[in-house]
Amino acid sequence: MFAAESLVRTLINQGVEVCFTNPGTSEMHMVAALDRTEGMRSVLCLFEGVATGAADGYARMADKPACTLLHLGPGAGNGLANLHNARRAYAPVVNIVGDHARDHIKLDAPLTSDAAGVCRPMSRWVGCVADASEVSTMAVEAVQQSYGPERGVASLILPADCAWSDAEPSVIEAQPVPAPNAVDATTVETVAAALRAATDPVLFLGNDACREDGLAAAGRIAAATGARLFMDTFVPRIARGHGRVSAKRLGYFGEQALEELGATDLLVIAGSKPPVAFFAYPDQPGELTPPGARTEILAGPADDVIAGLQALAEALCSGQTEPDLPAQSQAPKLFPDEPLNPGYVGISLLRHMPEDSIICDDATTSGMGVFPWIEHGPRHDWLCLTGGAIGSGMPQAIGAAMACPDKQVFALCGDGAAAYTLQALWTQAREKLDVINIVFANHSYLVLNVELARVGAGDPGPAAQQMLSLDNPKMDWVKLAEGFGVPGQTARTAGEFDSALARALAAGGPQMIVAEI
Amino acid sequence: MFAAESLVRTLINQGVEVCFTNPGTSEMHMVAALDRTEGMRSVLCLFEGVATGAADGYARMADKPACTLLHLGPGAGNGLANLHNARRAYAPVVNIVGDHARDHIKLDAPLTSDAAGVCRPMSRWVGCVADASEVSTMAVEAVQQSYGPERGVASLILPADCAWSDAEPSVIEAQPVPAPNAVDATTVETVAAALRAATDPVLFLGNDACREDGLAAAGRIAAATGARLFMDTFVPRIARGHGRVSAKRLGYFGEQALEELGATDLLVIAGSKPPVAFFAYPDQPGELTPPGARTEILAGPADDVIAGLQALAEALCSGQTEPDLPAQSQAPKLFPDEPLNPGYVGISLLRHMPEDSIICDDATTSGMGVFPWIEHGPRHDWLCLTGGAIGSGMPQAIGAAMACPDKQVFALCGDGAAAYTLQALWTQAREKLDVINIVFANHSYLVLNVELARVGAGDPGPAAQQMLSLDNPKMDWVKLAEGFGVPGQTARTAGEFDSALARALAAGGPQMIVAEI
Missing domain, CATH: 3.40.50.970 (Thiamin diphosphate (ThDP)-binding fold, Pyr/PP domains)
Structure with missing residues (x-):
């Protein structure tokens, strides 16, 4: 051996x-x-x-x-x-x-x-x-x-x-692995007291706090205290859909985030860290805890935040208070001839997505447009681009599908992001994974056009525009997918996308839908 | 500012x-x-x-x-x-x-x-x-x-x-840059004396020694001393074609290299380092200097090896001796219906390649098959995969074409290597570069099948074979190229490839030819 x-x-x-x-x-x-x-x-x-x-x-x-x-x-x-x-x-x-x-x-x-x-x-x-x-x-x-x-x-x-080497080192049997750190009772009591005393508390959730059990406990805390529920802009895995408690994703831009958090006097951190801006901008704050707000850490990323939230819920409401959950969303009427946009992709997902799907989001600007539509739709896990390194979506979908072979996986990708790791399509085809890849073809690093304006670098000239544009030549994502063995369709209207999604789901296996937006 | x-x-x-x-x-x-x-x-x-x-x-x-x-x-x-x-x-x-x-x-x-x-x-x-x-x-x-x-x-x-920052740091004018270290006269004399005394000397060339002037000087040294000329297996840029001195590329596998170097009693290193095996294998030597051979370093990678070789040539032959150069190769008869192989690709390059072309070689096994055919053909620079990190060819071709807009560039890529960085095709299309990409589609990490046998890990079972095979699904490189805006053709016979190459050259701009081998 x-x-x-x-x-x-x-x-x-x-x-x-x-x-x-x-x-x-x-x-x-x-x-x-x-x-x-x-x-x-x-x-x-x-x-x-x-x-x-x-x-x-x-x-x-x-x-x-x-x-x-x-x-x-x-x-x-x-x-x-x-x-x-x-x-x-x-x-x-x-x-x-x-x-x-x-x-x-x-x-x-x-x-x-x-x-x-x-x-x-x-x-x-x-x-x-x-x-x-x-x-x-x-x-x-x-x-x-x-x-x-x-x-x-x-x-x-x-x-x-x-x-x-044939030195034959011995094979080691299963060994225990570290569990997350327990949240101690004093911390729970301190946070509970702070929540009781606050006038406009915010519970800021991250990491496992956004799993189903974490959100359920957070919902009880909110019902008992009036705390507003926020979560990190980019969370590893968010449990969403009907019957689940929702938290608001903190806005991507610092000024949005500060406006959303508003005049809160208490920020309770559960599973995350105090909020910071994604990027720095000249003369903009990087730390997004509102001035005057006190911060209490219930649990950081190394802590057992779900148990911590459950203990906090018990301390605050003794099991009686339950959050009101909205009814399952009904899909709005589809206007099939409307030009496609991320919202229509969201509506079609609401119409067709199987229960307990998995969504791997690597579509910077477009993903934000899909996200709200399915909040109370079929149950799903939404996996965010946590590190900001684009090119995560189609590879991540491989792993999610391998971990959960009975679930339908969707990869939402910007065309810029998809071009980073398109070789993932080949492994999807080889392993016959139930992954529907949706590439939002805006033929641009769209977010960078926004950012260029925001950083105050002046109006872009032709050279700068060329550095942010993907339209010369336009990528043909159907051909790219077919080149790696994945069938592809293109949709330019809400109706075309809806039909394409239904066909892709019926066909099974890996599929590509190009959403021309 | x-x-x-x-x-x-x-x-x-x-x-x-x-x-x-x-x-x-x-x-x-x-x-x-x-x-x-x-x-x-x-x-x-x-x-x-x-x-x-x-x-x-x-x-x-x-x-x-x-x-x-x-x-x-x-x-x-x-x-x-x-x-x-x-x-x-x-x-x-x-x-x-x-x-x-x-x-x-x-x-x-x-x-x-x-x-x-x-x-x-x-x-x-x-x-x-x-x-x-x-x-x-x-x-x-x-x-x-x-x-x-x-x-x-x-x-x-x-x-x-x-x-x-608008701190306005001053703009700095052109500054001198370091030159390579001069090779001193004592070193030249020592090496010259060693060459005169040796019975079967080898001049081992690397880096700039394989540029035209370095090879010319090496050729004179060889003519004067009988030294055999070898070069590194992977050299940044080799000047080749009619009218140029050739050196033999040292074999990739250690046992090949040792056999080629044979009973040499002197290894003169010019621009490189003493030869070592690319990978280690159980019970195989890593250092490839033959036992009993003395090593003399004329110049390492930081030294002005071309001037060093020229000084050595002067010391040994006082300007009289010139190497005999073979006549320009004539292309052998083409058998158009023969199944395509790397040798036929070499023959077609010999037939059609413009003078002063650039070849970026990222085709591990197939590149070795093309290499010898064009040795005395049209002048060209051959750029090797110096670091062994596949995925170099199509990107490198972009830079070569930008540096030399009047030259024709070829990227030779294994299909495994091409899949690493295929996004390069888009930039080739965007910048309208004269790059002909030749992907050798053997649908396998072919070299690894050889290596698996060599390392003595036993016969591969189905799981190992699957880890080295690219045939399920087969990539469609014409679609992949077209997806990034580069026209593509497929060739399965010597004749099809020859016609495809002629068409690609006539069309200009970036082109893809899939060589099914």
């Missing part, structure tokens, strides 16, 4: 069931080990950013890590952007990066680089296997580190000779 | 004429500065790996740096793999990475990461602008660092507030 096989068997024992991979020569013994071992599914990706994005989506839906298998420093580099998103989603990922054999590194062969250094900025933990005898213990450590208690990316650097 | 404008004007004064970019909000003042300034051409790329690969190709052909403009740590991450290739090509690149405003970084907003840390593994120098007053001096430093004397990637981290 190669050491690589011990590593794979140990990972399987820790509950790691899927490996998203793009291997190379230095990973061949891992490939052989995956080949020989039952219990871990290997999913080939054409680009490492697809593999890491898939691992992110998997972790958000499965609540446990998948592993990756990447090829040296450059392969890890290709995966960094979606590891960044995973890190910002507090998504557990075991990121395995093969490296040259230990004796080979000092020869400085062409593919040599500092693989650990590449991983470090986007990892909460980086471990370098120094000897074949360590592979199993390091694998357990990587899994445990991915669980946190603040969950995230644990990168394991595996030299080829440590994988190919 | 924004500080960003001072930075751009300073760069232009240092000879930087092109910016390969994918900007975001934190780069908007750089976008505005590029917009307002004459003398720097902005080239939009849909993915950062395209921008960095283009900068690599540009540097190899222009012998000076282009700059990039990337968006924070994740954008830099997406660019790392082709920066790695540039680093391994000793290609000067000024890699500009925008970052959050200095006050914003501490707020840990979603896009925050250690941008300098991301760049460090693939950069020879990383500078962080700490104040707007520094932008011009840091820009000059970055350009100088890119020139070395060992040329490479200089990364400049630019916080948004340092770009948007």
Whole structure:
């Protein structure tokens, strides 16, 4: 038995069931080990950013890590952007990066680089296997580190000779993993007292607070105290749809956020951190806690925020108060000949989306237009672009679909974002995943046109406009999808989109709908 | 004037004429500065790996740096793999990475990461602008660092507030840049004496030694001493074709290389380092200097190897000896109905390739099959995959075409490699570049099938085979190219390819030919 096989068997024992991979020569013994071992599914990706994005989506839906298998420093580099998103989603990922054999590194062969250094900025933990005898213990450590208690990316650097060694390190059985930190009773009491005393409190939710149970508890707290419910602009996974409590997503721009939070005198942080602006702008504040508001931290990202919210709800309302939930939304009348816009995409989702769907949102401006329409529609999980690194949607959809094979997945992508990681479509086709990719073709980095105006850099001339425009040439997303084996349709009106969505759902498997907006 | 404008004007004064970019909000003042300034051409790329690969190709052909403009740590991450290739090509690149405003970084907003840390593994120098007053001096430093004397990637981290400041740092005029280190006379004498004394010397060429003047001097040395001429397996730029001296590329696999070098008693290193294996294998040597051979270093990558070779040639042959050069190759008879293979692609290039073409080789196994056919054909520069990070070819072709608008560029890509950075096709179309992309569609990571057998990991089972196969589904490269605005053709026979190549050359602009092999 190669050491690589011990590593794979140990990972399987820790509950790691899927490996998203793009291997190379230095990973061949891992490939052989995956080949020989039952219990871990290997999913080939054409680009490492697809593999890491898939691992992110998997972790958000499965609540446990998948592993990756990447090829040296450059392969890890290709995966960094979606590891960044995973890190910002507090998504557990075991990121395995093969490296040259230990004796080979000092020869400085062409593919040599500092693989650990590449991983470090986007990892909460980086471990370098120094000897074949360590592979199993390091694998357990990587899994445990991915669980946190603040969950995230644990990168394991595996030299080829440590994988190919026949030293037969023992396979390790399932080991306990860290749980989130408990929220202590004093904190709950302090927050409860602050809420009782406040005149316009805001409960600011993030991370797991936006899961169904967290929102339910938050709803009870709101009903008991009058607190307004907000959530981070970008949350890893939001439980939405009929029968669920809603919180308002904080506006993307700082001035929106400050206006929304208004004259609140108390901000209770539950699962997140005090709000900050996404980007800095000249002469604009970065911190968005309104002046005069007191901040109380119920739970941060490493804490058991759901239990904390439930304890807080008990403290405040002793189980009696329940929030009023609006009735399930009925889809408004469709005007089929209207030019398509993100709102009509939202209405069609309201009409056709199966219960318990998953939406991976990588459509910066357009996603915001879809979001409100389905708030009280069919139940779904909405996965946000947590780290702002575009190119997350179609890869994330792979992982979400692998974690939840019975659910329908939608990837909402801006055309600029989709162009980052379109190779994901091939893996969707190969694995026959039920993913409907909706590309919003506005032929522009639309958000940047807004931003260029906002930063006060003056009126854009032709060169600046060209740097933000995607219309020369226009991408043909039906051809791009078909090139990777995914059938495509184009919709230019509300009616065309509605029909295309119905057809895509009936057909099953991966589908592309180009929403020309 | 924004500080960003001072930075751009300073760069232009240092000879930087092109910016390969994918900007975001934190780069908007750089976008505005590029917009307002004459003398720097902005080239939009849909993915950062395209921008960095283009900068690599540009540097190899222009012998000076282009700059990039990337968006924070994740954008830099997406660019790392082709920066790695540039680093391994000793290609000067000024890699500009925008970052959050200095006050914003501490707020840990979603896009925050250690941008300098991301760049460090693939950069020879990383500078962080700490104040707007520094932008011009840091820009000059970055350009100088890119020139070395060992040329490479200089990364400049630019916080948004340092770009948007109106502090008006002065624009700096052209400054001298480091030249390569001179090879001293003693070294030349020592090497000359060693060559005279050796019985089977090998001159091992790399980097600029493989430019036309370096090869000419090497040819004279060989004629005078009987030295055999070898070069690195992967060289940044090889001058080839009729009237030029050839050196043999060292075999990719260690056992090939050792057999080729044979019983040499002297290895003279000129522009490179002593040969090492690309990957490590169990029980195989990594160092490929034959046992018993003495090594003499004439020049390393930081040295003026061309002048060194010329001085060595003078010392050995006093200007009299000239190498015999073979006549220009005539294309062999074409058998049009034969199934296509890389050799037939080479023959068609021999038949149709214009003089002074540029070939960007990202076709691991197939490129090796094309290479020998055109050795004495039309003059051309052959750019190798120096760092082994696949996905270089189509991006590199952008930069080569920008540097040499009068030359015909070919990108040779494996289908696995092409899938890494296919977004490059869009920029080729947008900029109407004369690039013919040839994708070798073997529907496999072919080299990995070879490697899996070589590493001794046993016979591959179905799961391993699936991890190395690209045939389910097969990618349709004509559709993928057309999706990005590049016309495509498919060839399955020698005759079909020959006709397709003639048509593509006649049409001009970017073209895709799918070579089904």
